Amino acid sequence: MNFTSRVLIIPGLGNSGEQHWQSSWERHYPDFKRVHQQDWDAPVCEDWIHQIDRAVMDGAPAEVLLVGHSLACSTIAYWAQTFNRPIKGALLVAPSDTEAESYPPGTTGFAPIPLSKLPFPSIVVASINDFYVTLERATLFAQSWGSKLVNIGAAGHINVNSGHTDWPEGLRLLQELES
Structure with missing residues (x-):
């Protein structure tokens, strides 16, 4: 697959390890760049959205595709609500429900989850047995x-x-946003 967009990888809580599909994609596509956060384990939403904005604005925003996993999905929603940048799109994988009782403590400012329409095309990928979000909540987020x-x-x-280590199906979904 060929990607001409500037793809920014945005991991969730704890970052994405070497075997994670986000890391695999970075190895296979050297132009994909990870957005690094100051604190992966005790994140502050405002800090995270500013890191995303710096990365997006380090080039042409209209050519950016964001790839968020877990907590990064609601972070992208907060970023969009705050900055309203005209990017190409976002792949939002396994959005965590930061409002759920089962969500790990230690995050600041990630609830309530923004439910405003994103100002760019996006795809939410969910599963029926995700510990961090019910399919019903993921459906609400997507809608x-x-x-x-x-x-x-x-x-x-x-x-x-x-x-999910290489996750080629995810790359095909990203390709939909590339088109």
């Missing part, structure tokens, strides 16, 4: 954000623990 929803079945949190 609110104006995103296409893709339910990939019993895929857990769509990470290494659920067997």
Whole structure:
């Protein structure tokens, strides 16, 4: 697959390890760049959205595709609500429900989850057995954000623990946004 967009990888809480599909994509596509956060384990929403904005504005925003996983999905929604930048699109994978009782403590400013329509095309990828978000909540996020929803079945949190290391199906979804 060829990508002409500037692809920014945005991991969630704890960052994405070496075996995670986001890291795999970076190895296979050296032009894909990770947005680094100051604190991966005790994130502050305002800090995270400013890091995203710096990365987006380091070039032509209209050519940017964001690839968010987990907490990064709501972070992207906050970023969009705050900055309203005209980017090409976003792939939002396994959005965590930061309002759920089961969500790990230690995050600041990520609730309530913004439910405003995103000002760019987006795809939300969810599964039926994600510990961090119910399919019903992921569907609400997708509908609110104006995103296409893709339910990939019993895929857990769509990470290494659920067997998603290279995840070529995700690249095909990203390619949809590239077009």
